[in-house]
Amino acid sequence: MHKIYYPYQEFKEDLKTLTEKIDQHFDAILGIARGRLSMAQMLGEYYDLREVYAINTIGYDDTEKKDSVEVFNIPNLQSAKQVLIVDDIVDSGDTLIEILNVLNEEYPHVTFLSASLFYKKTAKITPTWYVKEPKGWIDFFWSVDLRKN
């Protein structure tokens, strides 16, 4: 698959575009570890929200339970009303769907919104807001910058 390097500069501009699209209030931001922690942090700074949390997932490529996702380290959202889940790329949508299942069950009183930089039209779920479609495999700066010289 065609690999596309996604530098910090483009990330910054896309995050800015995302903030222009987001037109609903939220009182907490939830980043999915590892890939979305930078997003969660920068949006937290932008919206001046200290309520920035992380959640962990592990994806399994099991033939028995195909593409299952385990969700853990769920933060305490007891006092939240609307929570923004941030994602770098919604590909199949499996991870976002499983996170929403787990969170809706644990916190039925909370409205969960979602914002993603990239979104594939073939995904099983559409995030509330997204910036653009990926034109190949995205090599995010946070994955490759420390490895480069």
Place this chain on the structure above:
Amino acid sequence: MHKIYYPYQEFKEDLKTLTEKIDQHFDAILGIARGRLSMAQMLGEYYDLREVYAINTIGYDDTEKKDSVEVFNIPNLQSAKQVLIVDDIVDSGDTLIEILNVLNEEYPHVTFLSASLFYKKTAKITPTWYVKEPKGWIDFFWSVDLRKN
């Protein structure tokens, strides 16, 4: 106080320096929300560790209990042996000390290491590894980049 802008490029180079200094094994990385999530994410990618967690703190400027720090959303570290706590700047050291107090009590079997980009010599605690001393107030890119045009 003299304000110094700290761009992504410098962050990337300093993180690289930090990885050259870190000479002990660890099996999990813990970022303090919000400010250290980008660091935690990028170091997790570099060390190919999926065990990247976040912890929340709130600092209080109370006259009664001076400079107290509340630590919450502690991740499950039951199966960890050595955990690296990452910090952007160790200033007074109060936050890092309180985090270590809480974590050592909850997980006495875990060795906690710490790595910081900046470290003030006047701090009450010295991180295991750090890169440099701040020469003024650091305006981190993640705090200001979305606000700039």
